[in-house]
Amino acid sequence: MVIQIRSFLSFLLYSNLFISGVAAAMVWRTICLWNIHSVKGIIFFVFLSSMTVYLLHSLCSDDGSDSLRAQWNRRNRRLLRVLFITSFIFLLRQFFLIPVKPYHLLPAMALTTYYFLPGIHLPRRKGVRPYFKTAILALT
Numbered sequence: 001m002v003i004q005i006r007s008f009l010s011f012l013l014y015s016n017l018f019i020s021g022v023a024a025a026m027v028w029r030t031i032c033l034w035n036i037h038s039v040k041g042i043i044f045f046v047f048l049s050s051m052t053v054y055l056l057h058s059l060c061s062d063d064g065s066d067s068l069r070a071q072w073n074r075r076n077r078r079l080l081r082v083l084f085i086t087s088f089i090f091l092l093r094q095f096f097l098i099p100v101k102p103y104h105l106l107p108a109m110a111l112t113t114y115y116f117l118p119g120i121h122l123p124r125r126k127g128v129r130p131y132f133k134t135a136i137l138a139l140t
Helices: 002-014 017-033 042-060 068-075 077-097 102-120 129-139
Strands: none
Touching: 002 017, 002 068, 017 042, 042 077, 068 077
């Protein structure tokens, strides 16, 4: 029973479902707090965007470490690919359904790209990335 619970919790955490759910919950809470007339489908869009970006990050970054997450990612590569393709397809569909102009999303896309690129081991300037990453997390 303990192994099954641990396996489920690992799936929930390492498949990025948890963090994507938290992102969607934060958008929902912001809508409630500010009494915003919800843009139809924006919460689902945020969930799918988070899933897609984090899954792509999980698929592209394998630093060879022996962390529990890295081990889980290596064992479940096929599942991660299926989840990525599925979330990406639904994200594209949702992108055309939400009544938001694409250029309104450009700042978030730029920040997400900056957050994502260092994880796939592209060259970067020393000492700058941690500060920007912290700022990006605070702003998004």
